[in-house]
Amino acid sequence: MNRATPLLPGSTIGVLGGGQLGRMMALAARRMGYRICVLDRDPRCPTGQVADDVVVGTLDDVASALTVAERSAVVTLDTEHVPAELLARIAAICPVRPGPSVLATIQDRAVQKRFLDDRGVPQARWAPVGSPDELATAVAAIGRPAILKARRAGYDGKGQVRLEPGGDPLAAWRAIGQPPAVLEVLVPFAREVSVILARALDGEVRFYPLAENVHRRHILHTTRAPAPMPDQRRRHAETLAGDIATALDHVGVMAVEMFELVDGTLVVNEIAPRTHNSGHYTYGACATTQFEQHVRAVCGLPLGDPRAFTGAVMVNLIGDLWANGEPPWQHVLARPEARLHLYGKLTPAPGRKMGHVLLLDDDTDRALRTAEELVAVLAT
Ligand SMILES: Nc1ncnc2c1ncn2[C@@H]1O[C@H](COP(=O)(O)OP(=O)(O)O)[C@@H](O)[C@H]1O
Ligand SMILES: [Mg+2]
Incomplete structure (x- = not known):
């Protein structure tokens, strides 16, 4: 089929990984009339619960991934931790979007950082760590405080450790299992933001309102959108992100x-x-959710309208809230501006993302206060 021929509703989208991102994408895709075939080791995973078809296997199981590809018109991802080599095998059977080269650049932090350095993108000073000698060299170059991060497979702060002034670098490296790593200077940031964009098959890029993020214990806690920011700086953020997406030929x-x-x-x-x-x-504040937008992009459709109809605050629901059993959801459901999202994860665990609450409110300062009140109530 011609690369430019869009995959229309009725087509099957293969998804590698069955987490909450795949689940929300599957819900969007099925609303539009697409079919979903997901690969996950657990048939009851968040995406499996809402998919048309589940292939049971791990994310590095070539035979299972090829089965998904044979059943699908296009394959996409719920996580970046699918081996790029496996994606290259699948790409011989059906289109993989984003493509294997995007994943090969992203999934190793050192490769990602070199890619950004080569393009002159500003980032925290860093150095590679592969041996005790290299670790000593990195600490001498980067200084402390710093953060040591495993090159691969990190998320929600996993595989990361902070190196304090005077701290023992080897002990820190051992604490994360001594993997190939990068050492990064600790950035004294005023705040964190993220640019959410979509890039279509024809190269068109569209931006969502900028998100302002607060992390707790390296896990995202709240997002506020739109992030208050002067227009010129926001456009600069968009240019940085858009150029990265285009340089990667991301879809x-x-x-x-x-x-x-x-x-x-x-x-x-x-x-x-x-x-x-x-x-x-x-998903709640915008004309086109990021999940529909992803479906549109990987199916070769025109992108949807990313505009927001309201300000919004999202607060994550972490497994710690389940310490005393199921949280009292009635407090969320009583609020007209609140949307409850639960991912269907069967076993809550500390640090595990179980769901989130979205507060639709143009007064995002007020919504941030409401978010904290709700989390406090849910924790009791
Ligand atoms: N170099 C750094 N300086 C300051 N804070 C950092 C640095 N690296 C990571 N963090 C904090 O840890 C969070 C998670 O780190 P990140 O590199 O985004 O890994 P991941 O999201 O894959 O777990 C960041 O959002 C930020 O809050
Ligand atoms: Mg991160």
Whole structure:
């Protein structure tokens, strides 16, 4: 089939990984009349619960991934931690979007950082760590405080450890299992923001309102959108992110996480070549959700309208809230501006993302206060 021929409703979209991002994408896709075939080790995973078809297998199982490809018109991802080599195998059977080369660049932090350095994109000073000698060299070059991050497979702060002034670098490296890593200077940011964009098959890029993010214990806690920011700086953030998406020849939704310094300088933290937790507000606040937008992009359709109809605040519901059993949802459901999203995860665990609440309110300061009140009530 011609690359430009759009895949219309009725087609099957293969999804590698069955987490909450795949679930919300599947819900959007099925609303539009697409079919979903998901690969996951657990048939009861969040996406499996709402898919047409589940292939049971791990994300590095070639035979299972090829089965998904044979049943699908296009294959996409719920996580960037699918081996790029496996994607290259699938690409021989059906289109994979985003493509294997995007994933090969993103899924190794050192490769990603070199890619950004080569393009002159501002980022935190960093150095590779592959041996005790290299670690000592990196600490001498980067200084402390710093953050040591495994090159691969990190998310929600997993595989990361902070190195304090005077701290023992080897002990820190051992604490994350001594993987190939990068050492990054600790950035004294004023706040964190992310650009959520979509890039279509024909190269068109569209931006969602900028998201402002607060992390707790390295896990996203709240997102506010639109992030208050002077227009010129916001356009600069969009240019940085859009240029990255285009340089990668990315297809689909992408999030570019950034640190904003006190003087307004923007520094890129990391790239996620997929829908993103900080884009959940689009599902409720925007004309086209990030999930529909991703479906449109990977199916070769024109992008939808990303405009927001309201301000919004998203607050994540982490497994710790389940310490005393199922949280009292009636407090969320009693609020007309609140939307409850639960991902259908069967076992809550501390630090695990179980769902989120979206508050639709043009007064985002008020919504941020409401979010904290709700989390406090849900924790009791
Ligand atoms: N170099 C850094 N300086 C300051 N804070 C950082 C740095 N790197 C990460 N963090 C904090 O940790 C969070 C998670 O780190 P990140 O690199 O985005 O990994 P992931 O999201 O894959 O777990 C960031 O959003 C930020 O709050
Ligand atoms: Mg991150």
